[in-house]
Amino acid sequence: MAGCSSVFAAEDDQVNIAGSSTVFPVTEAIGSAFSEEHPTVNVSISKTGTGGGFGNFFCAGRTDVNNASREIADAEIDQCGNNDITPLEFTVATDALTVVVNPEADWIDCLTVEELREIWRADGAERWSDINEDWPDEELELYGAATTSGTFDYFNEAVLGEDINHKSDYYATERDRTIVQGVQGSEYAMGYFGFSYYSENPDSIKAVSIDDGNGCVEPSTETAMSGEYTPLSRPLFIYVAKESLADSAVRDFARFYMERAATDLVSDVGYVPITEDQRDENLERLEEQVAEVNG
Structure with a gap:
């Protein structure tokens, strides 16, 4: 996919993502659309499973975003906290398992x-x-x-x-x-x-x-x-590390994701998009966190 790679790299204008294979098609589609509008930003996505993403990447400070087909567990919140990572939860779709x-x-x-x-x-x-x-x-x-x-x-x-x-x-x-x-x-x-x-x-x-x-x-x-x-119908999530919102590329990607999660980009890959009300709630909460990080 243009602008996206499957390995992590440390460089400017980089958004690193791991986690759920279920959420992967949504993030891949939105990431591809984002890369078309932001060709200088490299969006790196890896399928590790929700738990593998939290435990090995997101809560370890190695990724900015974790795809998740369930809510974050208490032990994962603790692990994130021990590494000064604040996970922000956003519902991005509904799945029929x-x-x-x-x-x-x-x-x-x-x-x-x-x-x-x-x-x-x-x-x-x-x-x-x-x-x-x-x-x-x-x-x-x-x-x-x-x-x-x-x-x-x-x-x-x-x-x-x-x-x-x-x-x-x-x-x-x-x-x-x-x-x-x-x-x-x-x-x-x-x-x-x-x-x-x-x-x-x-x-x-x-x-x-x-x-x-x-x-x-x-x-x-x-x-x-x-x-x-x-x-067997369930919400799907992404988790954004609050601290990563200090990076303009991650901020721009998170805003773009929230907006596109309410569109046909989600239904085209086989999931139910969020409603416009959910989109607006997500964006409002995101901007509050951005203001706190960059205030």
């Missing part, structure tokens, strides 16, 4: 939350027929988010709950396209990730509707926006 299967899996179109929990919990189902005796007596082949991922944390909380552990015997990765390829390659595979990665591949993988007690609801930007798609 999507469960996908192979298109040849014609026996499944919808799962209840309970069935989904049975598939993904530790010591849970091992074969499709364990969920429904009419389904194939074939081993489940599961692809999902790595434990450093905010998507893993959110799925754990929304589907499994506090008292149930996520399966450990599955293909765990930070690379969502690896999950796409795994599900494409096996009739008995299942995976989950942000809606954007499904929307790129709607003909080669199949989205599963989710029944949270009120009937089957397909994942989509519309059902995420309306609140119908539960419990």
